[in-house]
Amino acid sequence: MGSIEEKGGEWRAEEAIAGNRGALEALRELIIYPFVYAHLAKKLGLKWPRGLLLYGPPGTGKTSLVQAVVRESDAHLTLINAYSVHKAHAGESEKSLREAFSQAYSYASSGKPSVIFIDEIDAICPRRDNRKEQESRVVGQLLTLMDGSKTSSKPLPHVVVVASTNRVDAIDPALRRPGRFDTEIEVSVPTVEERLKILELYSRNLKLVDNVDLKAIATSCNGYVGADLEALCREAARLAHRRLSNDAKELTLTMEDFENAKSEVGPSITRGVTKELSIVTWDDIGGLKDLKRKLQQAVEWPIKHANSFARLGISPIRGVLLHGPPGCSKTTLAKAAAHAAQASFFSLSGAELYSKYVGEGEALLRRTFQKARLAAPSVLFFDEADAIAPKRHGGNSSGNVTVGERLLSTLLTEMDGLELATGIIVLAATNRPHAIDAALLRPGRFDLVLYVPPPDAEGRREILRIHTRKMKLGTDVDLDLMAERTDLFTGADLQGLCREAGMAALREDIAADAVYDRHFQIARASLRPSLTRSMVEEYSQLKLQGGG
Numbered sequence: 001m002g003s004i005e006e007k008g009g010e011w012r013a014e015e016a017i018a019g020n021r022g023a024l025e026a027l028r029e030l031i032i033y034p035f036v037y038a039h040l041a042k043k044l045g046l047k048w049p050r051g052l053l054l055y056g057p058p059g060t061g062k063t064s065l066v067q068a069v070v071r072e073s074d075a076h077l078t079l080i081n082a083y084s085v086h087k088a089h090a091g092e093s094e095k096s097l098r099e100a101f102s103q104a105y106s107y108a109s110s111g112k113p114s115v116i117f118i119d120e121i122d123a124i125c126p127r128r129d130n131r132k133e134q135e136s137r138v139v140g141q142l143l144t145l146m147d148g149s150k151t152s153s154k155p156l157p158h159v160v161v162v163a164s165t166n167r168v169d170a171i172d173p174a175l176r177r178p179g180r181f182d183t184e185i186e187v188s189v190p191t192v193e194e195r196l197k198i199l200e201l202y203s204r205n206l207k208l209v210d211n212v213d214l215k216a217i218a219t220s221c222n223g224y225v226g227a228d229l230e231a232l233c234r235e236a237a238r239l240a241h242r243r244l245s246n247d248a249k250e251l252t253l254t255m256e257d258f259e260n261a262k263s264e265v266g267p268s269i270t271r272g273v274t275k276e277l278s279i280v281t282w283d284d285i286g287g288l289k290d291l292k293r294k295l296q297q298a299v300e301w302p303i304k305h306a307n308s309f310a311r312l313g314i315s316p317i318r319g320v321l322l323h324g325p326p327g328c329s330k331t332t333l334a335k336a337a338a339h340a341a342q343a344s345f346f347s348l349s350g351a352e353l354y355s356k357y358v359g360e361g362e363a364l365l366r367r368t369f370q371k372a373r374l375a376a377p378s379v380l381f382f383d384e385a386d387a388i389a390p391k392r393h394g395g396n397s398s399g400n401v402t403v404g405e406r407l408l409s410t411l412l413t414e415m416d417g418l419e420l421a422t423g424i425i426v427l428a429a430t431n432r433p434h435a436i437d438a439a440l441l442r443p444g445r446f447d448l449v450l451y452v453p454p455p456d457a458e459g460r461r462e463i464l465r466i467h468t469r470k471m472k473l474g475t476d477v478d479l480d481l482m483a484e485r486t487d488l489f490t491g492a493d494l495q496g497l498c499r500e501a502g503m504a505a506l507r508e509d510i511a512a513d514a515v516y517d518r519h520f521q522i523a524r525a526s527l528r529p530s531l532t533r534s535m536v537e538e539y540s541q542l543k544l545q546g547g548g
Contacts, residue, residue, distance in 0.1 A: 011071060018198040026185050054164045055186055059268050195221055211255050298337075321449045330452050386432045
């Protein structure tokens with residue numbers, strides 16, 4: 001049959017967009033093929049499809065794809081959106097739909113492609129369950145228009161309907177069947193290779209210095225959609241212009257411009273449920289060498305050496321549970337693991353998931369997993385895991401399902417779904433491992449359970465050095481001795497000790513230029529460790545019972 005690449009005009013859609021090859025070809029087949037291969041279709045008795053639904057996160061280029069193929073095929077575009085359809089008076093919305101279809105048919109009668117593009121169709125045609133009467137009428141009108149005239153013997157001109165949505169499940173199901181939207185194409189978050197092509201596209205008119213490595217930028221921009229990458233290039237150009245000197249002849253962009261732009265432009269799909277890419281490193285955590293090594297192998301290796309795992313047929317660990325006393329760096333360890341793996345870091349706590357509205361916590365949980373898949377490689381971190389996945393009690397005779405049980409059920413379902421995903425790992429932290437439901441502590445869910453102990457003397461020495469590295473210390477400060485005198489202090493306690501020593505120096509003299517041993521002694525006398533010997537023994541017993 002030949003490739004459509006050989007047909008059409010000189011301008012190509014690839015000049016305006018990059019990536020999403022599958023969606024691009026599907027649009028060409030829908031819009032251009034019925035005209036290029038009209039004679040062959042008639043000979044074979046082939047009926048062309050009339051509808052295509054594009055779905056995916058915002059900013060992935062759904063609208064741009066349609067506009068590019070419309071321009072390439074010299075088609076007529078009729079745009080329908082919520083603003084043009086939703087009218088105040090009864091019957092006006094349906095009338096505007098009829099007029100749009102009439103306009104498209106009129107143009108198609110001249111023998112050229114005619115495309116009706118319905119943007120954000122979920123806002124125009126939501127599910128009709130318990131919806132307003134007007135919305136039900138609009139859905140019914142669109143169904144009628146898409147079905148066309150079944151009684152007329154006169155063949156209708158070929159008009160195609162393309163729709164886009166960010167919420168495919170919110171559309172009325174009657175639209176999602178053959179004869180209406182025959183095909184559904186996902187326009188997803190671009191891969192590394194696609195991100196590189198998009199960056200090349202948006203930077204083609206920019207002057208880049210030799211050290212700008214677009215491939216490295218593309219690799220570090222996991223989770224970025226096309227709109228984000230366009231904004232990144234624009235922000236990098238803005239930063240370059242800001243530092244442009246008066247005698248400079250042309251604007252040039254450096255690698256530093258792109259790095260600085262990344263701090264301003266993040267992946268839009270992760271807004272609302274994620275922190276920025278973690279900046280905590282392993283060097284920010286004192287001690288715990290063996291634990292850091294195990295986390296590195298569980299989190300960093302499967303992401304950075306995915307090919308090696310696949311070659312040997314090794315299934316990566318899906319979940320790691322960190323348990324131990326409060327203040328012992330469980331959250332910091334999770335952030336450092338995400339940073340080392342160059343992964344997006346998603347964080348949720350029990351407090352965020354418990355809502356007064358039924359189902360809201362479960363919806364947030366599902367949404368977070370979905371965004372983590374889109375932004376992979378990613379680390380999902382659940383703080384206070386005992387609140388999110390509490391142990392179920394069989395004595396609930398009332399039959400009422402608690403919020404905790406609903407959250408647990410959702411979490412189990414989502415974690416089981418990760419078997420088909422790549423580059424996603426779940427980390428969780430708790431002070432009460434015995435309160436977590438046993439269903440989570442099985443292979444395939446939390447495969448690895450690790451105990452995070454209070455720091456020993458060597459660990460305390462490293463922690464004190466970390467928290468005083470930006471502090472000017474007097475010559476009489478002996479951190480080794482201070483580490484010996486802070487038994488039962490957690491990492492958080494030691495951070496507080498260093499801060500209090502600095503405050504003691506300022507209280508003594510607001511113009512102080514160093515912190516001396518006497519200030520540490522004052523701070524040590526005013527602070528008590530968070531842990532007691534009996535608490536440490538209790539947590540050690542939990543370690544023996546729970547593993548890790």
